[in-house]
Amino acid sequence: MNKFRLAALALAACAVSLLMAACSGGSPAASSSSTSSAAANASASAAASGPAIAGRMITVNGPLGSFPVPAGAKVGENIGTKSSIVIVFGLISPSDVSRFYASELPKNGYTITTNTMLSKAGNTGALIEFSGHGFKATIDALDKFPGPSLAGIGDTNVTTVLFSASK
Numbered sequence: 001m002n003k004f005r006l007a008a009l010a011l012a013a014c015a016v017s018l019l020m021a022a023c024s025g026g027s028p029a030a031s032s033s034s035t036s037s038a039a040a041n042a043s044a045s046a047a048a049s050g051p052a053i054a055g056r057m058i059t060v061n062g063p064l065g066s067f068p069v070p071a072g073a074k075v076g077e078n079i080g081t082k083s084s085i086v087i088v089f090g091l092i093s094p095s096d097v098s099r100f101y102a103s104e105l106p107k108n109g110y111t112i113t114t115n116t117m118l119s120k121a122g123n124t125g126a127l128i129e130f131s132g133h134g135f136k137a138t139i140d141a142l143d144k145f146p147g148p149s150l151a152g153i154g155d156t157n158v159t160t161v162l163f164s165a166s167k
Helices: 003-024 037-047 094-107
Strands: 055-059 066-070 074-080 084-090 111-120 123-132 135-144 156-165
Touching: 055 074, 066 084, 066 094, 094 111, 094 123, 094 135, 094 156
Parallel strands: none
Antiparallel strands: 055 066, 074 084, 084 156, 111 123, 123 135, 135 156
């Protein structure tokens, strides 16, 4: 895999994280179920209302081995090195991403520290932070990705999962 492509995707994931953080800063329209400490998993599950979303495991290009994604997701990128992994998928709304991972991450040995839904100027997104299996990670899901089409999946309902090795 081209190192420059990995760097570009990592930057895209960071841009999404920054956008999500900007959406929550001082906005009365921001809806948050953000949590910290041991209550994170309970709050993340409480924030996830509605029927369970089916999932599937994908083989991850990197040391992680596999990772769950919603069954209907179209995976556009799956790039890994020893210390980082980037997964990009589309077709799943931010609220469904939040709900899916609220239940799937704990089942797969991860600890959720944040699961937040955000809204600003008619755009919605989800930000999930978690750790486990030697990694810290973020999941950023946006209903409208701010920029060009990503990884052949368009710019609507784009989710990036960015893992970095825990130190």
